[in-house]
Amino acid sequence: MTTANSGNMEHDTDFAHEGHGDISVGVSGAGASGDGSASATRITPGNALRPEDIALEVRRGTAKPSEDVAEYALRLGDDALILAQRLGHWISRAPELEEDVALGNIALDQLGHARSFLTYAGGAWDKSEDDLAYFRREHEFRSAHLFEQPNGDFAVTIARQLVVSYYQYALYSRLMQSADPTLAAIAAKAVKEVDYHRDHSAQWVLRLAGGTEESRRRMIQGLRLVWPYVEEIFEDDELTTRLAERGVAALPSSLRQEFDNRIAETLAEAGLDVPDVPQSLGGGRAGRHSEHLGYILAEMQVLAREYPGASW
Amino acid sequence: MTPHGNPEFPGESTPAGSANEGSRAAAASASSTPATSTTESHSHSQWPLWEVFVRSSRGLSHVHAGSLHAPDAAMALRNARDLYTRRNEGVSIWVVPADAISASDPDAKGSFFESPQGKDYRHATYYTKSEGVKHL
Amino acid sequence: MASQNLQSVPAELSPEEVEREKAGQAYFERIIAEDSRIEPRDWMPEAYRKTLLRQISQHAHSEIIGMQPEANWITRAPSLKRKAILMAKVQDEAGHGLYLYSAAETLGQSRDKMMEDLIAGKARYSSIFNYPAVSWADMGAIGWLVDGAAICNQVPLCRASYGPYGRAMVRICKEESFHQRQGFEILLELSNGTPAQKQMAQEAVNRWYAPSLMMFGPPDDDSPNSRQSMAWNIKRFSNDELRSRFVGMIVEQVKVLGLELPDKDIRYNEETRKWEYGPLDWEEFKNVLAGRGPCNSQRLERRRQAHDDGAWVREAAAEYARKQAEKEYAA
Ligand SMILES: [Fe+2]
Ligand SMILES: [Fe+2]
Ligand SMILES: [Fe+2]
Numbered sequence: 001m002t003t004a005n006s007g008n009m010e011h012d013t014d015f016a017h018e019g020h021g022d023i024s025v026g027v028s029g030a031g032a033s034g035d036g037s038a039s040a041t042r043i044t045p046g047n048a049l050r051p052e053d054i055a056l057e058v059r060r061g062t063a064k065p066s067e068d069v070a071e072y073a074l075r076l077g078d079d080a081l082i083l084a085q086r087l088g089h090w091i092s093r094a095p096e097l098e099e100d101v102a103l104g105n106i107a108l109d110q111l112g113h114a115r116s117f118l119t120y121a122g123g124a125w126d127k128s129e130d131d132l133a134y135f136r137r138e139h140e141f142r143s144a145h146l147f148e149q150p151n152g153d154f155a156v157t158i159a160r161q162l163v164v165s166y167y168q169y170a171l172y173s174r175l176m177q178s179a180d181p182t183l184a185a186i187a188a189k190a191v192k193e194v195d196y197h198r199d200h201s202a203q204w205v206l207r208l209a210g211g212t213e214e215s216r217r218r219m220i221q222g223l224r225l226v227w228p229y230v231e232e233i234f235e236d237d238e239l240t241t242r243l244a245e246r247g248v249a250a251l252p253s254s255l256r257q258e259f260d261n262r263i264a265e266t267l268a269e270a271g272l273d274v275p276d277v278p279q280s281l282g283g284g285r286a287g288r289h290s291e292h293l294g295y296i297l298a299e300m301q302v303l304a305r306e307y308p309g310a311s312w
Numbered sequence: 313m314t315p316h317g318n319p320e321f322p323g324e325s326t327p328a329g330s331a332n333e334g335s336r337a338a339a340a341s342a343s344s345t346p347a348t349s350t351t352e353s354h355s356h357s358q359w360p361l362w363e364v365f366v367r368s369s370r371g372l373s374h375v376h377a378g379s380l381h382a383p384d385a386a387m388a389l390r391n392a393r394d395l396y397t398r399r400n401e402g403v404s405i406w407v408v409p410a411d412a413i414s415a416s417d418p419d420a421k422g423s424f425f426e427s428p429q430g431k432d433y434r435h436a437t438y439y440t441k442s443e444g445v446k447h448l
Numbered sequence: 449m450a451s452q453n454l455q456s457v458p459a460e461l462s463p464e465e466v467e468r469e470k471a472g473q474a475y476f477e478r479i480i481a482e483d484s485r486i487e488p489r490d491w492m493p494e495a496y497r498k499t500l501l502r503q504i505s506q507h508a509h510s511e512i513i514g515m516q517p518e519a520n521w522i523t524r525a526p527s528l529k530r531k532a533i534l535m536a537k538v539q540d541e542a543g544h545g546l547y548l549y550s551a552a553e554t555l556g557q558s559r560d561k562m563m564e565d566l567i568a569g570k571a572r573y574s575s576i577f578n579y580p581a582v583s584w585a586d587m588g589a590i591g592w593l594v595d596g597a598a599i600c601n602q603v604p605l606c607r608a609s610y611g612p613y614g615r616a617m618v619r620i621c622k623e624e625s626f627h628q629r630q631g632f633e634i635l636l637e638l639s640n641g642t643p644a645q646k647q648m649a650q651e652a653v654n655r656w657y658a659p660s661l662m663m664f665g666p667p668d669d670d671s672p673n674s675r676q677s678m679a680w681n682i683k684r685f686s687n688d689e690l691r692s693r694f695v696g697m698i699v700e701q702v703k704v705l706g707l708e709l710p711d712k713d714i715r716y717n718e719e720t721r722k723w724e725y726g727p728l729d730w731e732e733f734k735n736v737l738a739g740r741g742p743c744n745s746q747r748l749e750r751r752r753q754a755h756d757d758g759a760w761v762r763e764a765a766a767e768y769a770r771k772q773a774e775k776e777y778a779a
Binding site for chain 3: 357358359361368377378379380381383384387398399415418419
Binding site for chain 3: 041044051081084085088089091092093094095096098099100101102105106108110112114115119129132133134154181206207208210211212214215218252299300302303304309310311312
């Protein structure tokens with residue numbers, strides 16, 4: 001009976017598709033937008049390195065990080081994950097709809113990087129990206145304090161974005177040449193994306209600094225709030241030193257000069273000074289975190305932990 | 313100049329040099345279009361409207377994709393990238409302030425667009441005697 | 449339909465203008481009769497413009513308010529893959545709102561004004577978004593049922609007689625194609641999961657089934673504007689027609705999910721060749737629409753707050769642009 005019925009429905013013209021897998025909307029004549037070949041709505045998934053590809057390589061054993069490399073990937077992955085979690089909160093709350101979409105894109109880029117790094121890191125311990133994201137405790141995270149800082153107002157978010165994007169750009173540009181091919185591949189994809197994040201934050205710094213009195217005041221305050229956490233991301237330790245010697249990691253301190261130069265340029269263009277504030281002690285790489293991380297994880301992990309072992 | 317002269321917006325953006333258009337606009341507002349009353353108080357922080365044109369791949373024209381709001385051209389381009397090329401729809405983008413576009417007068421359809429009709433001699437199909445002759 | 453709306457020509461027009469109005473009217477009617485498209489600068493009856501403006505702006509508001517119940521789960525999504533999907537989906541909805549506001553703007557209303565009306569509680573949006581999304585399974589049910597119903601509604605709108613609306617819908621429908629599937633997948637995964645997960649899925653379907661059916665609007669005999677909208681080729685199918693088609697689709701899909709629809713009265717009527725369903729609570733629908741739903745004030749407040757919090761940013765960017773233009777002019 002049901003087959004006959006659905007047969008009936010399909011015969012109705014005008015309702016071109018049931019279900020709608022690939023929607024080729026039957027717009028003809030005057031309603032069509034432009035000619036088919038020059039369509040502005042032709043969509044493709046494109047091809048680029050995806051976390052799924054890395055997962056596949058890890059499963060096949062063609063990509064297997066050493067303990068050190070995994071530890072390092074964990075740091076990069078945690079930075080990106082915590083930032084994505086922060087930025088994701090903006091969607092539906094941004095100053096304008098266009099910015100909802102822009103921040104959404106940045107959050108999605110960061111989440112993509114996080115998934116790639118975590119998937120790769122997990123290869124050393126037979127853990128998935130989700131095992132690492134949802135079932136580690138606070139002290140097991142390796143994110144730096146900068147990434148954990150609250151969104152604040154839009155100026156604080158932009159200030160944090162400025163530091164993060166300039167840092168990540170310097171980092172990934174170097175990691176593209178990493179002796180570890182997987183890290184190099186992730187960085188090669190990520191560097192183009194953070195290049196755009198850099199542009200996004202710089203454009204906004206200019207506008208907020210040069211807009212109204214209020215926006216300038218807020219921009220300066222935003223920079224002061226995030227600046228104490230700059231030092232930590234450029235600190236070397238045994239792990240990064242070891243890995244840098246083998247050409248796997250970029251030594252954090254070696255990125256500082258480029259970062260300082262470019263930041264100085266951008267802030268100068270906006271008529272702003274580099275904030276002169278005491279640097280916080282950090283400790284994120286060793287599992288000593290800001291007070292914020294506990295809340296971030298509580299929210300992020302709540303559901304997964306309620307149903308351990310479940311698949312989603 | 314209108315604060316957000318959408319070229320597709322009837323009655324507000326009146327292209328220069330189109331007398332016809334002007335009077336049509338007047339008629340439109342006379343028939344109590346709710347339109348023109350929207351430009352008051354709150355508009356000073358409303359970002360202007362931009363029209364977005366996307367080239368889907370090399371060798372093709374830019375095609376109108378839609379509109380968006382942005383404070384200036386630099387941000388309009390970025391917003392257009394974020395909004396209209398999220399699924400690889402484009403390799404190049406143009407943004408144009410909506411009020412910089414002049415449009416033909418919709419009332420002048422006859423005088424503007426009907427003249428080519430009947431001029432069959434502009435089309436290859438008009439020349440039937442050469443039918444069957446190769447490479448012609 | 450030949451003589452509709454001539455009464456809308458204002459009396460104080462000069463004979464010349466009256467002529468022009470009449471010509472415009474005749475042209476409009478011919479375009480509609482030919483099932484062609486009306487473009488923004490064409491003459492159109494005032495009632496047509498108003499109807500469109502109301503419908504498109506309400507649609508835009510629904511996309512924007514509709515972001516909230518799902519955005520609330522972005523930070524709690526139970527896997528990173530689901531988090532990415534949900535983020536992309538909610539982001540799409542912002543885009544949809546944006547495309548639709550742009551289409552409405554071609555009718556002479558600024559986005560600012562529409563946003564103000566929304567925040568002031570003067571505008572309507574789909575009442576379904578005033579229900580809370582209380583579990584992760586709601587992300588599945590919303591995608592499957594709410595986006596599903598929306599798609600049912602929107603596909604015919606791609607051929608709406610108003611050009612900008614139709615074009616916006618084409619873009620939106622293309623993007624929507626993943627929304628329903630990802631929702632379906634969420635439910636499928638839950639249904640095949642632990643008993644607790646399956647129960648979570650069933651409860652979500654129970655919650656969203658009736659509201660999603662009501663998304664198609666009141667029954668045809670209680671939908672005064674529908675007939676006119678259909679005559680204008682804005683709407684292509686009646687509310688009940690679309691609702692019945694939708695039931696016919698989900699009644700099959702729910703079997704694949706291994707779940708049940710909370711409606712014992714669903715049946716295919718061989719005579720009318722339509723799917724029938726149990727009674728819907730239209731009293732509740734009206735109440736929710738009138739602002740008495742569980743989340744109405746919360747949704748509006750969140751939108752208002754985002755808009756207000758962003759005011760200084762929008763002002764700053766506008767002011768910066770003004771200063772830059774001034775500098776350029778001086779140079
Ligand atoms: Fe949508
Ligand atoms: Fe959707
Ligand atoms: Fe929709």
